[in-house]
């Protein structure tokens with residue numbers, strides 16, 4: 001069987017390492033011997049702090065340039081040896097940003113085909129978050145946050161001056177790493193690994209997603225929709241119970257909506273986890289009821305019978321006057337989920353959403369008839385837990401506050 005080199009391509013903070021790990025995991029799940037060879041690991045081991053200085057990446061700095069070329073050579077050699085000793089797919093994780101570097105890789109690695117996989121991330125929110133996250137790496141421990149960010153931005157700037165998108169290389173796959181989408185490709189015909197890798201890059205994996213609804217609010221008690229109400233005492237106790245329940249779970253990311261009830265529900269849990277990343281996404285804001293925002297269901301029934309009739313006839317497709325339907329919600333919820341999963345990478349994530357939002361989120365995983373989606377049960381004392389990888393498929397609903405009725 002032919003072996004394969006996969007060389008990642010892309011500017012820093014575009015999701016290369018996460019995708020490299022996914023390719024390795026996906027291939028291993030099929031019994032393929034796959035390994036990652038990361039230039040950054042070699043660089044940090046050999047040069048340490050010296051290579052954190054932005055000038056190290058200045059293309060005009062001959063020491064930095066030669067050191068990076070030496071690291072690249074060393075990594076290629078390790079990958080080649082590993083394939084010779086029984087490995088099947090060697091993944092070279094580096095920026096490989098310039099055409100010259102890639103030509104060098106193709107010229108050097110002639111024993112097996114080289115497939116370049118380029119990661120593109122043009123979502124400003126995600127790019128910004130990825131860059132900020134880099135400032136938390138141990139490499140920047142000696143820097144203030146602002147200094148680390150400035151340092152990393154300068155590094156990216158240097159890479160931008162030498163960056164060429166893929167074009168002339170023999171085999172390549174250009175991927176929007178934020179949307180699991182192939183943007184362009186030149187397939188590696190004949191390689192049994194190419195279709196598998198293509199499939200891995202377009203599939204949505206969920207390593208561990210906890211999906212909770214905010215705790216009870218005054219509006220919930222009254223039967224009033226939308227708005228931005230705070231939690232009731234019972235809602236706050238549900239939030240405390242969620243925090244207690246999650247104590248033994250790793251959670252690297254928590255996403256809320258921009259609504260107060262979602263923040264309030266996440267607050268006790270976040271208070272115990274200073275290192276957890278937290279982000280409020282508008283995509284997870286509750287369905288917008290337009291002219292009916294803040295109204296009681298009973299009021300709507302009396303004063304706007306057409307709305308109630310419209311929802312009864314087609315709850316999924318019916319949009320509130322000047323508001324949203326479940327069908328409309330789908331696109332933004334999908335965008336939010338994509339963003340959340342991209343940022344979380346392979347680490348566990350909690351989304352604290354709302355009734356309609358969580359229904360739509362769940363429907364993205366369940367093969368549900370659309371007309372059933374607006375009726376999925378979303379209690380305020382239970383969460384859904386989802387894992388979806390080649391190795392594990394989990395879908396469960398877990399009570400976290402059995403004493404609180406919903």
Ligand code: F6P
Pocket residue numbers: 220223224225226227286287289354355356374
């Ligand atoms: O009642 C709480 C709530 O989150 C409202 O804000 C929202 O309009 C509603 O649930 C969505 O559920 P349904 O579509 O069943 O009215």
